[in-house]
Amino acid sequence: MAISFAVGGMELDPALIAALMWVMLFFTAMTGIARAYVQEEETGTALALRLAADSAAIYIGKVLSSFVLLVGVAIVVVPLYLVLFSVAPAMPLALAATVVLGCLGIAVTGTTLSAIVAQVTAQGSLMTVLSFPVMLPLLWIAISATSTAFVGSNLVALAPDLAFMFFYSGMTFVASLVLVEYI
Amino acid sequence: MGEGMAVRVDCHRLAKRYPSRQLFANLSFTIAPNSIFVVTGHNGTGKTTLLKLVAGLVPPSEGTVQIHCQERTLAPGEVRQTLGMVSPDLALYDALSGLENLEFFAAVRGIAAPTQQFAGLLEQVGLKKRSHDLVSTYSAGMKQRLKYAHALLHEPQILILDEPTSNLDSQGAQMVCDIMRRQRERGIVIFATNDLREVALADAVLVLD
Amino acid sequence: MIWKYAMGLFMAAVIIASFLLVPPTQGLGDMGRIIVYHVPTAWVAVLAYLMSMVHSVAFLRTGDMLRDRKAAIAAGLGTLFCVLATVTGAIWARGAWGMFWNWDPRQTSVFLLLMLYAAYFALRASVQDPDRRAKLAAVYAIFAFLTVPFLVFVVPRVYPTLHPNLINVAERRYEMDSILRLVFLSSVVAFTGLYLWMFDLRLRAENLIDQLERERGN
Numbered sequence: 290m291a292i293s294f295a296v297g298g299m300e301l302d303p304a305l306i307a308a309l310m311w312v313m314l315f316f317t318a319m320t321g322i323a324r325a326y327v328q329e330e331e332t333g334t335a336l337a338l339r340l341a342a343d344s345a346a347i348y349i350g351k352v353l354s355s356f357v358l359l360v361g362v363a364i365v366v367v368p369l370y371l372v373l374f375s376v377a378p379a380m381p382l383a384l385a386a387t388v389v390l391g392c393l394g395i396a397v398t399g400t401t402l403s404a405i406v407a408q409v410t411a412q413g414s415l416m417t418v419l420s421f422p423v424m425l426p427l428l429w430i431a432i433s434a435t436s437t438a439f440v441g442s443n444l445v446a447l448a449p450d451l452a453f454m455f456f457y458s459g460m461t462f463v464a465s466l467v468l469v470e471y472i
Numbered sequence: 473m474g475e476g477m478a479v480r481v482d483c484h485r486l487a488k489r490y491p492s493r494q495l496f497a498n499l500s501f502t503i504a505p506n507s508i509f510v511v512t513g514h515n516g517t518g519k520t521t522l523l524k525l526v527a528g529l530v531p532p533s534e535g536t537v538q539i540h541c542q543e544r545t546l547a548p549g550e551v552r553q554t555l556g557m558v559s560p561d562l563a564l565y566d567a568l569s570g571l572e573n574l575e576f577f578a579a580v581r582g583i584a585a586p587t588q589q590f591a592g593l594l595e596q597v598g599l600k601k602r603s604h605d606l607v608s609t610y611s612a613g614m615k616q617r618l619k620y621a622h623a624l625l626h627e628p629q630i631l632i633l634d635e636p637t638s639n640l641d642s643q644g645a646q647m648v649c650d651i652m653r654r655q656r657e658r659g660i661v662i663f664a665t666n667d668l669r670e671v672a673l674a675d676a677v678l679v680l681d
Numbered sequence: 682m683i684w685k686y687a688m689g690l691f692m693a694a695v696i697i698a699s700f701l702l703v704p705p706t707q708g709l710g711d712m713g714r715i716i717v718y719h720v721p722t723a724w725v726a727v728l729a730y731l732m733s734m735v736h737s738v739a740f741l742r743t744g745d746m747l748r749d750r751k752a753a754i755a756a757g758l759g760t761l762f763c764v765l766a767t768v769t770g771a772i773w774a775r776g777a778w779g780m781f782w783n784w785d786p787r788q789t790s791v792f793l794l795l796m797l798y799a800a801y802f803a804l805r806a807s808v809q810d811p812d813r814r815a816k817l818a819a820v821y822a823i824f825a826f827l828t829v830p831f832l833v834f835v836v837p838r839v840y841p842t843l844h845p846n847l848i849n850v851a852e853r854r855y856e857m858d859s860i861l862r863l864v865f866l867s868s869v870v871a872f873t874g875l876y877l878w879m880f881d882l883r884l885r886a887e888n889l890i891d892q893l894e895r896e897r898g899n
Contacts, residue, residue: 333563337622339529340557341580343549401824405817411807418803419821422796426831429789457831464827468820471741490810531744531812 513680556623629659729759749815
């Protein structure tokens with residue numbers, strides 16, 4: 290909302306609209322996913338959970354719930370955003386795929402970082418400090434794919450971007466499954 | 473891992489240091505099967521930390537903790553099935569009822585048990601009437617009782633208790649005594665306390681200073 | 682002791698050669714000489730980050746605090762060399778593209794790389810317990826390094842960049858003449874040696890600090 294007030298009425302570049310959309314999704318995710326482990330750690334339920342289950346299993350559960358939550362938010366927010374900025378995406382399905390893959394990547398990396406941050410006493414803004422550089426390559430690609438989906442017509446041009454996002458999420462997911470055992 | 477298998481805890485040259493101070497160093501001890509082991513000492517000597525080290529929740533600065541079952545060292549995944557813990561640092565979900573908490577943790581542990589069994593556990597800890605109420609409505613003592621039901625859910629061979637009777641009334645304290653005696657038949661009880669009456673229950677005492 | 686002096690002489694020789702022996706490159710003139718500094722520092726930065734990850738993996742496997750110290754030192758040196766590569770790159774960009782910074786994909790990715798490891802030190806600074814700090818830092822260092830190949834190798838090749846490529850992949854040949862190549866490769870060796878030396882110095886200093894703190898503590 291604040292974004293549309295601030296830039297209201299201006300003719301915007303599709304790349305800029307795409308970038309703002311992902312910035313918005315990123316910060317939405319930060320407020321949600323950052324809590325994934327932190328809340329459990331603060332209330333003390335994390336201890337009960339760690340006694341009961343394998344950390345990889347806990348991780349998978351948290352990634353799934355973050356992903357579903359994030360996609361749920363995106364389903365509401367993205368169409369609203371497109372209407373507010375009067376963007377009619379040229380390739381709506383490609384846009385949907387980009388958003389879903391981007392949310393997957395954010396959920397996977399965000400959950401791992403949340404597990405790290407939950408162990409820190411002086412958290413402050415640590416979650417954002419850690420997430421921003423780790424997720425930026427993903428957001429970068431997602432922004433580029435989104436702006437292509439807004440105006441482009443060539444589906445083939447999107448393929449490497451989508452493949453990258455999928456590969457990136459997959460790789461960080463596999464690494465995280467191993468790493469969370471040590472957190 | 474059924475009952476009757478002798479578990480033993482071996483701690484070898486344990487040390488825990490923080491930048492400003494050292495809690496303990498070069499701590500070696502063995503907890504024998506079918507015994508009650510008590511850790512005592514003034515506040516801030518590291519009782520809670522030692523219990524967490526044994527439970528594998530905190531990494532030691534030096535040394536090792538091994539849990540043996542029939543002379544075989546258990547892997548971390550197996551240790552989890554062997555341990556039950558009650559601690560002030562541990563909490564159950566406020567947004568669920570007592571019964572739902574047990575059902576949830578049983579599901580997480582992969583235990584397929586009928587609801588009657590959970591009801592039995594809740595009765596054992598004196599929460600039968602309130603089992604459908606949310607944990608957020610429980611008093612501190614009731615929460616402590618629920619933690620015992622949670623810790624005993626998977627019939628662990630090792631029960632680790634930090635301040636076992638905190639927030640409990642005299643009936644509750646008696647319940648804890650009964651639980652400890654029964655647990656001793658099944659395996660090991662490790663608990664931390666400063667209450668001399670509780671220390672009297674011990675087969676072995678470790679004093680931290 | 683001897684190899685330290687040898688390193689110093691070798692480094693001096695490389696520096697002199699970069700100004701006297703290397704011919705001005707076509708199109709870029711004297712600016713081209715910076716390749717003798719820019720690429721080796723970037724190489725050492727990636728090498729140091731890689732070593733930081735290797736030490737982190739070793740720490741998680743063994744729990745040896747020395748590995749944690751080595752991981753932190755390597756990450757610190759990596760950041761130092763990364764800053765040097767960024768600065769030399771910006772100087773070159775001023776000459777070749779007309780401005781120090783224009784968010785070319787290469788520059789964006791190196792900027793992210795710096796932020797990635799700045800976050801590593803932010804994480805280290807916010808944990809008091811050394812055991813926990815070592816563990817969390819190691820997990821983060823491994824996690825962060827997963828992004829490095831994308832930043833260093835993939836992104837600049839996939840996205841249109843003005844950054845020159847050393848190796849012309851299509852024609853499978855080095856785009857350097859023989860003298861430049863010799864000086865350049867010597868510089869890579871010299872900077873790698875410099876990194877190893879600095880690593881050793883830092884490690885000895887950190888070990889002494891640790892020893893001192895233990896003595897004070899007891």
